[in-house]
Every structure is written in C-alpha cells, then in structure tokens.
Amino acid sequence: MTIPPTSTSIPVQRSTEALDPNHADLDRLDPLALVQAFADDQRAAVEAVRSATPALARVVEAALPRLESGGRLVYVGAGTSGRLGVLDATELTPTFSWPPERAVPLIAGGERAIRQAVEGAEDDAAAGANDVRAANVGPGDVLIALAASGTTPYVLGAVEAARSLGALTVGIANNPGTPLLAAVDCPVALDTGPEVISGSTRLKAGTAQKIALNTLSSALMVRLGKVYGNLMVDVRTSNAKLEDRAVRLTCHGAGVSESEARAALAQAGGSVKTALVMLRLGLSVQEAEARLAAAGGHARAALGEG
Template sequence: MTADPRRTEAVHPAHADLDRLDLRALVDAFVDDQQDAVRAVQAAAPALTGAVGAALPRLRAGGRLVYAGAGTSGRLGVLDATELTPTFSWPPERAVPLIAGGEGAIRHAVEGAEDSVQAGQDDVRAAGVGRDDVLLALAASGTTPYVLGAIHAARAAGALTVGIANNPDTPLLAAVDCPVLLDTGPEVISGSTRLKAGTAQKIALNTLSSALMVQLGKVYGNLMVDMRASNEKLQGRALRLVVHATGADEAAARTALAQADGHVKTAVVMLLLGVDASHAEARLRAAGGQARAALERP
C-alpha cells in the first residue's frame, strides 16, 4: 500500500505505547503535544496577517464571512461564526457557516457528506456568495472534496478565498487566494485531527476573526465595546466595561447604558463626550463605527 503523504495521517513516532501509559503520563502526552498547535499558528502569522488585510475591504463594503468545512473543521467554523454576534454584535446574516451534511452534521457524523465536490459547490451557490464575501475554507487534510467544491464555486463568484489546512502542498492551499498552512504533524492518536490540528484551526480562526473585528471598530482599546447587554451576565460585563473605559461611577454608567439600549460603545461615547444617545450614535455613524475616531472627531 502506498503511504499517505499527509502528515496529519502519519503515526506519531513518540507514542507507540500510548495505551500502556499511567494516567498522569497519558494526560501529559496530550497536553504537551498541544504545544505544536501554538507553534504552527505562530509560524502562520504572516499568512494570517495577509488574509486579514485582504478580507478587510470586502467586509467594509458589506460582505460576509462564509465558512466551509466538514467534520471537526466544519464545527469549528460554525462555532466561530456563531460567536461573532454575542461578542462583537456582528450581524448573524453576515457570518454564514456551511458544513458538509448540513446542520445535522453539527451533532452527528454524516457519513460520506464530505466526499462530494458538488455538495460544496451547491451550498456556496445556495448561500448566494458574491464578490464582497470572504470564504474561509477549512480542512485539516487539505484534500476534502466538499471544501474544494466550495472554494471552486466561491472563486467563480468572485469572492476572496482563504484556506486553512494542516498539511503542506495540498489542493486546498493551492486553490485559494490566501493559503494558511498550520503544519501540526502527526497526532498523538494517529489521524485524530480533532486534537492539535483542531486546536491550531481554532487559534487561527480566533486570531483571524478577532483581528478583523478590531480593524472594523468593534473594540475600543482592548475592550469589547460593540456588544449589547442581553442577559444578566452580559449586563454585569457591560457595566464593568463602561466604568473601566470612562471612569464614571456605576450609577452614571448604568444610566448611560439604559439610554443606549444596552450598547456599550454608545454609552462610552455618551459619557466621555457628555452627549445624549442620539448624538453619540450620530458620531459613531460618521466615524464608521470606530469609537476612538468618534471621540477624536472635532
């Protein structure tokens, strides 16, 4: 049998006796191996920087982040897309997760779903992907047919394509505009890319989407000010953020948040400039949603 050239499919040379380790050694083996995920993303920082820079003009023009993946990669895409709304008030319709096998594949494996190039193409077309959109294509192997189909359809529609894979010299990385290699190598449990390959993908997605949100004005300093307090936990967080950003006391911060309909960024601008909610909102609109720019405008 011909050896599989993908490093993620190789047998890890250091863990042939994994099933014979005592409990502490077993846990250490898994934890220690995760360090390779961090190193892989560090090595990919220039590629991630390029991807963020290429994506920004599309998103500023009203485009969407569209994620495409299968299995673990697909679920990580769903997670990243879902968390952008509560964290940054990113409109949910502008974060579109596509996973091989559909929504049912989030909780249950859909056998064979990832093997269809046509399914990937169909899902991208059904999502109406266009020129202002950014496709984030995820596949540890770098060879998943569903994801390759999604890339093909997205490029045909004029979208920017960013590819994240854990094996070098793979079709996915060759097919996209912005290739990001996360070279994590063999897994402790051979072939189980839900381990450090998945960790590296999660770090890369966190980095990419968070950097985009900062550049799009969703953060003031290092505070997540573009959020709305929609439950008790978030109300407490919003209050603390407003107090920290403005130096106001809790009573003033609470009043401003109430007048700002729970929107932290509006409350911050209100308090720092001494204006009401409507004036704060107008300044933010004029500044493209950038809190710092709204505060510095004459």
C-alpha cells in the first residue's frame, strides 16, 4: 500500500489552521470574557463527535471481532494526539480490568514525549512504521491513529506498516479529506474548524479527540461484557476509593446490604461481576466464575437475562 501524499508534498486544506475571525481581539478580553470564549468554543467539539457517531459505530462493529479473539488496541499519535492515546490506553485497566498488554500506546518520540516535546519526532514516517513493527502488531490488532492535522508523517508511517501487517486501522483526524482518513480502513472525521488560538489543536480539536476516544473505547468495553446495565462491573479494586465503589456497585446490582456485598467481594477476590452472579443466583465463587466463563464474561447472559 502507498500512503497518500503528506502535507510536505501537496497543499492540504486544514481548517484547524485557519484564522478564526470571531476572536481577533482575544488578547484584549477581560478574564470573564476570555474564559467564556474558550468555554463556548468547546461546544464545537461535542457537535463534531455527534456528527461522527455513524463512523464511530462502524469502528465498534469492525473492531469487536478482533478484540473478542484476543486482539489488542494500539494507539498511535504525536504531541497532544499521542498523549490522548496514552491516556485512553492507560485508563482501560483500572476502569474495565482490560489487560495493560492489550492496550498499547505508541507516541512519536517515545515515552519522553509524554512530558516534553521531542522536536522533529512527528515528521519521521519511518519511526512510526518501526514502532508498529516493534510492537508486533498483527492481524488480530486494532490500530487507532490520531492526528488533528490528518497529515502527520509518523502516524501515516505507522498506518502503512499496520495495514501491511493485517491490522484493522482506524484514523481520527480533525480535518476532512486529509491523507490519514484516506489511508485507513475506518476513517473518523471530527471537523472542529478553526481554534480560538489559531492553530492550537490542544483546544477543541483535542477535546473532540478525547470525547471520541472515550466513546469508542467505552462502547467496545460495553460490547465485550465489561458492563452490566450501566454498572462498571469489571472495575479493578486497586485502591480504597475503588474498593468502596465496588461495594456500592455490588449493593446496587444485587440488591443486598453493604455487609453482604463486602463478604461476597472478599470471596470473589474483589470482582464485582463474580459477586453479583454469586449473590443473585446463590452460587459459590467457583460456580459463578464457571457460569461467567461459559457466558463469555457477560454478566447479563450469566444471570440468564439474555
């Protein structure tokens, strides 16, 4: 596969780089008006994601079979986009007990780039391809490529390598008609337009990417059985706050007292899902775990609710 030309070879119309005529006097605003300008402009991020919901739903449908078969989510980006990918990948483990080895964030410039800019890293297409190969990306994996501009060479190099290795590729960009969206299996355009501070895509472009990632990964986790009703039943109880949350979830889902919930969770090793099945069906830990395994980890199916 050949990557479509990048911004270095042909001009690409990028609305994220356009000047916003509504904020030409931004530096003259008083604090209240300044904050209102930034806050009001963020509404466009929500609307951009709402417009992209059909595309995001197609990603869920395409990605689900690979993840059900043990595949990984691999995030690729540079700068703000790369950091957002790192954040989404990191949060899947405590929220849904998603194995950390199955959420792989790749960022231009490596881990150092999470905290500081690594000059020129995003311009290296070969580095993107090499990082994908080093992560052993393969046919079972889903690569989520993020670039506000839609032209970042590091990201485009990663996409080309991932597609050649058989992975499902997803592209999220804030400019329609850009090379990234043309290069992937599942394009998602978040058309957020010009920024209040011209060209600063850490603003509403970044917000739209964050919302899209939250939406996409959360929808996948729901479909994978990590949620019962709207209860976060696969939460990892790694601290006191999350232990208390697990108790509340178990009380609500099973309709039991706090003491009953705590006792069941202790037997279930902190697993809300297992505790729910135990309490609702009067089963032992082993019986509840076996029932969940037979249901593919879906609590509703394990409870016989279809």
